[in-house]
Amino acid sequence: MILDSGISAVVTGGASSPGAATSRLLVRSSVxxxxxxxxxxxxxxxxxxESNPLDDVTVFERFRTQMPLILKTGGIKKNEQN
Incomplete structure (x- = not known):
């Protein structure tokens, strides 16, 4: 798969550690x-x-008209009491 501006992606857990690295990689590839x-x-x-943010309407239209990649990068922490 070629990563470019023709691709949209949802990155869950995209704000820290591996998710942030994934987000940066995708943005630098124009995704x-x-x-x-x-x-x-x-x-x-x-x-x-990392980017030049798009307005909400542009993002909504982009995701409405094409199936995005969905990348789960965030983990689920167990409750330490269990």
Whole structure:
């Protein structure tokens, strides 16, 4: 697969560690990404540092009209009490 501006991707856990690295790699390849992460501040920082953010309508239309790649990079931490 050639990564370029014709591809859209959703990166879950895209704001830290391997997810942030994945987000950066995709953005540097001109892929349009949506970062999903519970850490909103880190997600916004990655997005602003690595790209020229698109407006919400453009992103919505892009994801509505083509099937995005979905990359799960975030893990699930177990409750330490269990």
């Amino acid at each position: 349009i990404i949506a970062i999903f992460d519970k850490n909103i501040e880190n997600g916004e920082a990655v997005a602003l540092r």
